[in-house]
Each structure stands twice: as C-alpha cells, then as structure tokens.
Amino acid sequence: MKEKGMTTITLKKINREKVYQYIYQQKETSKLQIVQDLQMGLSTVSQNLNELENDGLISRNGYFESTGGRKAQIIKIVEDFRISIGLGILKDMFHIVAVNLYGDAVATETIELPYENSDAYYTALAANVELFIQKNHYAPEKIEGISIATQGIISPDGTAVTYGDIMGNANMQLSDFSSRLPYPCHLEHDSKAAADLELWNHPQLDSALVFLLNPNLGGAIITGHEVHQGNHMRSGLIEHICIDPNGPKCYCGNHGCLETYCSANALKAASGMPVKEFFNLLHQTHALNLTQIWRDYLDHLAFAIRNLNLVIDSPVIISGYLAPYFQEADMQYLLSKINESSLFQMDESQLLVGNHGQYTPAIGAALYYIKEFLTPAVS
Known part of the structure; x- marks a missing residue:
C-alpha cells in the first residue's frame, strides 16, 4: 500500500x-x-x-x-537505554566515562596507565574498560560504542593518529582498540571532542573559540554549528601560535608557543607545585608570589584571546582541566585584560566556562555515539 x-x-x-x-x-x-x-x-x-x-x-x-x-x-x-563509553587518553593515565542519552556523565574513573605503543598497553586498557563496564552493571547490549579522545592529530578517515609528539602516539591505530573491544570504536582529537561537548552544552552557539586548558593546551573552532576540522584536520591548533619567539622551548621544537605559557603544565612549572596544591594555596593564603604567577598566566591567556577574537569574532569558552578553578574574580580580571588594549570590547556574556574539568574530552568523545543513536534513521 x-x-x-x-x-x-x-x-x-x-x-x-x-x-x-x-x-x-x-x-x-x-x-x-x-x-x-x-x-x-x-x-x-x-x-x-x-x-x-x-x-x-x-x-x-x-x-x-x-x-x-x-x-x-x-x-x-529511558535515559540509560543506551550508554556510550568515552576515553580520554593522556601520557600517564586515561579517563573513562559512561554517558547516557542526555549526554550526562553517569560514571567516571581515572586509571593510572602510562601510554606506550605496545600490545601490553592496549590489552591493559581494554581490560580496564571491560572492568569499568562490569562494575557499573551495564549489559553489553546497552553499550552503543566506545569513543577515544587522544592528544594528536587524527587522519581524515579517523583510523590513525598522524601527529603525536606529546605522547609519542603517532603510530596509534583505531584497530588497536577495536580489535580488543567487542563494541564499535571511534577515534578523535581530544580538543575536537572537548568542542563537541561545549557545543552540546551551548546549542545556541553558531560559532565559538574553545581553549582546552589541559596539562597540554588545546584548542578548537566551532563555526556553522560544527567543529571545524580544516583540510588536514589541523584547525584550531592554537597551542602552537607563537607569542614570543624568544620564549621557552615547546615540545614541537619552536620557542614561545602559547603551550609554554597557558597549558596546565606551564602553570605547574611556574609555581613548582601540582595544580591542585597551587590553587588551594592561592585561594587560602593569597600570597603575592602565587597571585603574580596566576595573573601572569591570565595575562598571556588574555593576549591570545584578544588576538584570536580578531580572526574569529565569536564567544570564547574556557574548558578542560583548569576550567573549574576559575573563580568569578578570575573571569573579571581576564575580561578586563582582554579589553585593556582591544579595539573592540568583549562583554562578559561572550566569555564562558566549561564545567566538566579533566573529563571534558572523554565526555565529548562519548557524545559521538549518543548523537549517532539519536539521529533519525528515517526522514
């Protein structure tokens, strides 16, 4: 009929x-x-x-x-009719999250596992993922897929990491995961995954610039309501913008990259202590030396935002590991430094802060399978 x-x-x-x-x-x-x-x-x-x-x-x-x-x-x-698992792989550990159909992280865990491109590493990671699924009592048929966010540039077809100097993971393959896990697997750049999460949380945004303030700095561009990839998957690599050619040496081999000033590792090096300890002391003691270190950090971040906002006229989202440490006074200081010598003023509604901290890339990655499930099969 x-x-x-x-x-x-x-x-x-x-x-x-x-x-x-x-x-x-x-x-x-x-x-x-x-x-x-x-x-x-x-x-x-x-x-x-x-x-x-x-x-x-x-x-x-x-x-x-x-x-x-x-x-x-x-x-x-039924919000947990399907669950997507997201991994955020770093040099010394990986984060794992379970995300429901509304994109909420319903379970999280951090597992200490130093990265190495070996069978032993991928086998251990897969075993930990399976254990995580079992501990949270997710039946295998509930798992929509496993999406992996990693540092490094991903090939256009999503099958391999093509550049990975931070972790030494340029030989990482999607098959390293899919051959060991009985679920669909997906591989993506951690900064792009973070931008996906911010776009999910701010669906009204057509365009935005995302600063991923993780141990290593990352960035992403949202335009036309999508994460911009570029011809060679290299859009948004703000971490390698040079802000001082005589500055500290970056892992990429150049000097004065934004990475050397605005990554969480840079803040850790400047303060000589772990990030969590730094902020505890900063907020408890208000010591002048710690305040100056933090303001130096914010000054460099403001410099980058001010200049990039001339290229991409859009809201800016502070995301990632350091984002939860930003207090209202920090945001006001940052905004004042952005506008201090800017031809065009930014208002506070254009400066946003993410709220998922260190789990941001893993949650953003997991959204890949949530969106796939929610996409209508017929139209």
Missing part, C-alpha cells in the same frame, strides 16, 4: 521517530500533549507509545498535577 509515494511501513517509522524525539526534547510529557503538539491521532500516538515502552525506550511513571480532570501520566525516555 502506498500513501503519497510513501509506504505504510516508512510512515510508521517516521511517526515512531517523531514521538520518540518529541519525548526526548520535552524531558517529561503526556499522551495528550503529544497528540496536540504533533497533531497526530490518539490511536496513532497510543500505538507508538506502547511499542516504544515494550522496546524499553520510554517509561510511564508517576502523574502530573491535576488540572481539573484525570491526572495525566508522565512519559519520559
């Missing part, structure tokens, strides 16, 4: 997808609300709700407050 060139089966799939996506967007809704807003017949909506509930995709629990008649039942999606 055809209906205006569309099969009945296809139409049913479209209606089912519309109902599910509506419930997802609303977070909580009722049958009558779906009928009214989607302009579908009551029997069509009822049938789709029954199917979605039988398949485990939605739940009907509790009731809305009465508006004079019979109480309407609350309908929600």
Whole structure:
C-alpha cells in the first residue's frame, strides 16, 4: 500500500521517530500533549507509545498535577537505554566515562596507565574498560560504542593518529582498540571532542573559540554549528601560535608557543607545585608570589584571546582541566585584560566556562555515539 509515494511501513517509522524525539526534547510529557503538539491521532500516538515502552525506550511513571480532570501520566525516555563509553587518553593515565542519552556523565574513573605503543598497553586498557563496564552493571547490549579522545592529530578517515609528539602516539591505530573491544570504536582529537561537548552544552552557539586548558593546551573552532576540522584536520591548533619567539622551548621544537605559557603544565612549572596544591594555596593564603604567577598566566591567556577574537569574532569558552578553578574574580580580571588594549570590547556574556574539568574530552568523545543513536534513521 502506498500513501503519497510513501509506504505504510516508512510512515510508521517516521511517526515512531517523531514521538520518540518529541519525548526526548520535552524531558517529561503526556499522551495528550503529544497528540496536540504533533497533531497526530490518539490511536496513532497510543500505538507508538506502547511499542516504544515494550522496546524499553520510554517509561510511564508517576502523574502530573491535576488540572481539573484525570491526572495525566508522565512519559519520559529511558535515559540509560543506551550508554556510550568515552576515553580520554593522556601520557600517564586515561579517563573513562559512561554517558547516557542526555549526554550526562553517569560514571567516571581515572586509571593510572602510562601510554606506550605496545600490545601490553592496549590489552591493559581494554581490560580496564571491560572492568569499568562490569562494575557499573551495564549489559553489553546497552553499550552503543566506545569513543577515544587522544592528544594528536587524527587522519581524515579517523583510523590513525598522524601527529603525536606529546605522547609519542603517532603510530596509534583505531584497530588497536577495536580489535580488543567487542563494541564499535571511534577515534578523535581530544580538543575536537572537548568542542563537541561545549557545543552540546551551548546549542545556541553558531560559532565559538574553545581553549582546552589541559596539562597540554588545546584548542578548537566551532563555526556553522560544527567543529571545524580544516583540510588536514589541523584547525584550531592554537597551542602552537607563537607569542614570543624568544620564549621557552615547546615540545614541537619552536620557542614561545602559547603551550609554554597557558597549558596546565606551564602553570605547574611556574609555581613548582601540582595544580591542585597551587590553587588551594592561592585561594587560602593569597600570597603575592602565587597571585603574580596566576595573573601572569591570565595575562598571556588574555593576549591570545584578544588576538584570536580578531580572526574569529565569536564567544570564547574556557574548558578542560583548569576550567573549574576559575573563580568569578578570575573571569573579571581576564575580561578586563582582554579589553585593556582591544579595539573592540568583549562583554562578559561572550566569555564562558566549561564545567566538566579533566573529563571534558572523554565526555565529548562519548557524545559521538549518543548523537549517532539519536539521529533519525528515517526522514
């Protein structure tokens, strides 16, 4: 049977997808609300709700407050119907997260495991991932996929790291993970993954510049509501912008890269202590030497933001490991330094701070499979 060139089966799939996506967007809704807003017949909506509930995709629990008649039942999606696992691989450790269908990190862990390009490393990592899944009681069929964020430039086809001087992971292959884990696997640059998370959290942004303040600095550009990759996957590598040719030597071999001033490692080196200890002492003692170190850091960050904002006229997002340490006074100081000698003034609404800290790349990576699951199979 055809209906205006569309099969009945296809139409049913479209209606089912519309109902599910509506419930997802609303977070909580009722049958009558779906009928009214989607302009579908009551029997069509009822049938789709029954199917979605039988398949485990939605739940009907509790009731809305009465508006004079019979109480309407609350309908929600089952947030953990599928789980995506995200990994954030660093030189000495990796972060692992489980993310639900709303992009919420429902489980996190940091595992000490120094990186090396060896069978032993990848086997140990895979074993830890499997243990994490077991400890959190996720059935294998719930796992939508495992997405890996790593430092280094990823090949355009997503199968390998093509540049990885920080970790020495230029030989890292997607198959190193997919051959050891019984789930779909995906590989991406940690900064791009971080930008994906910030875009998820700020869907109203069409464009933005992301500063990933991790042990090593990273960056990404959002434009046209997407993370910009560039012709060779090298867009947004702000860490290698030279701000002083006579400055400290960078791991890339050049001198005075922004990496040497604005990475968390640079702050650690300047203070001579771990980052967490530095901020504890800074906020407790307000020692002049610590305050000066922090202000020097913010001054260099402001210099970079001011100049890059002339190239990309957009909001700026402070993200990554250091982001949770930024207090309101720090943001005000940073904004004042950005505007101090700027031709065009930035207002505080254009300076945003991420809130996922060290887990940012792992969560952002995990969103890959969440978005894939939520993308309608029919249109």
